[in-house]
Amino acid sequence: MTNSATTTLILIRHGETVWNIESRFQGHFDSPLTQRGREQIKALGQRMKGLQFNELFASDLGRTVETATIITGFTGHGVQTDPRLRERHYGVLEGLTLSEINERYADILDRLKTNDPNFIIPDGESHYQHYMRNIDFVEEKITDKNGESIVLVVHGGVLDNLFRYVTGLGLDHPRCITTLNASICILRYGFFYGTMRWVIETWGDVAHLDTIGRYVGLG
Numbered sequence: 001m002t003n004s005a006t007t008t009l010i011l012i013r014h015g016e017t018v019w020n021i022e023s024r025f026q027g028h029f030d031s032p033l034t035q036r037g038r039e040q041i042k043a044l045g046q047r048m049k050g051l052q053f054n055e056l057f058a059s060d061l062g063r064t065v066e067t068a069t070i071i072t073g074f075t076g077h078g079v080q081t082d083p084r085l086r087e088r089h090y091g092v093l094e095g096l097t098l099s100e101i102n103e104r105y106a107d108i109l110d111r112l113k114t115n116d117p118n119f120i121i122p123d124g125e126s127h128y129q130h131y132m133r134n135i136d137f138v139e140e141k142i143t144d145k146n147g148e149s150i151v152l153v154v155h156g157g158v159l160d161n162l163f164r165y166v167t168g169l170g171l172d173h174p175r176c177i178t179t180l181n182a183s184i185c186i187l188r189y190g191f192f193y194g195t196m197r198w199v200i201e202t203w204g205d206v207a208h209l210d211t212i213g214r215y216v217g218l219g
Helices: 035-048 060-073 098-103 106-113 129-141 156-167
Strands: 007-013 055-058 147-156 184-192 195-205
Touching: 007 129, 007 156, 035 060, 035 129, 055 060, 060 147, 106 156, 129 156, 147 156, 156 184, 156 195
Parallel strands: 007 147, 055 147
Antiparallel strands: 007 184, 184 195
8 A cells, every 4th residue: 555545444253153152163164153143243234334345355264254245235245255364274173172172182282372373283274374364365455455445254363363464463472352253343554643554443343242142252
């Protein structure tokens, strides 16, 4: 982005899934939204009817596509998907709970706890690989959209990567944020505090879920 027009990213985490409430690692595997998850996104869709934005992109996994489809039923936009917006590939851990991972892959879990960004999960990917995949999308698809507002429907790990991207937080630093299902985060790139930079306007806003249950789930 080369001019001073402010570009906005509106980041949405998908609605609650069956595997979220079972605390299973989803990664590239998939699990449908729960009924509560669909109600969360309907409430979000009602709220987003009042937001002005140009395009909506989503991860191509089922839980994000379902989320995006519900939203666009309220806003009238089309859904564009891209696999680079997927959650981290957790390889052999996908579909398992933490207790099951402790029983079968305690050594892998120990490596994950070190926050080594270059550790590649067997049959999966490293945090670094996931980060670069996500940021490749942002820098290719978003940086040429000066002055536009873009919605991304993504996953908890993708939101963590985008938080690190705009704040400069290292990949070896433990995750220090939570993002609830169906939450809204707003990032802006423009002329702030004397220079062109990213700023976080809103993080993890769930005001639209005041009457709907919430759950902090994986992926």
